[in-house]
Amino acid sequence: MEISKQEVEKVAALARLLVSDGEKEMFAKQLSQIxxxxxxxxxxxxxxxxxxxxxxxxxxxxxxxxxRPSLPVEQALANAPEREADGFAVPKIIE
Incomplete structure (x- = not known):
């Protein structure tokens, strides 16, 4: 079964994927082989x-x-860029 470049374009549009002309040809060939x-x-x-x-x-x-025993808090937070008293400090992203 042969898949056309236009069919690949249609599927890409439905999936909201941006594909180049080269990718369209490659995908058409691969899908046809499958x-x-x-x-x-x-x-x-x-x-x-x-x-x-x-x-x-x-x-x-x-x-x-x-x-099993877990890591001590100090060791778990040793490489954290920011910390609070009891854990990681995470910046607020929702207002």
Whole structure:
């Protein structure tokens, strides 16, 4: 499937992206290649294959949440540009 430069311009406008002429040509070529590859996948018979949202056999890879001592306040604030008595000083940006 061939994606035109005009179609890339339309999608860029919808996404409110500013793209140069060179980028439009590059994106048109890349998107065309992706869609061509997806079209090749249609040749495979997937009848009877259950849809899956994850890889089978995947297990939780997170470590256990164990409470540990944290940094002392003085060490945590050692490189802060500005400080208050109990933490970082953040400039007010909302009036």
């Amino acid at each position: 869609l061509t590859h997806v079209e090749k996948l249609d040749q495979y018979d997937t009848k009877g294959v259950e849809p899956a949202s994850t890889v089978f056999g995947q297990v939780n890879v997170f470590r256990d949440d164990v409470a």
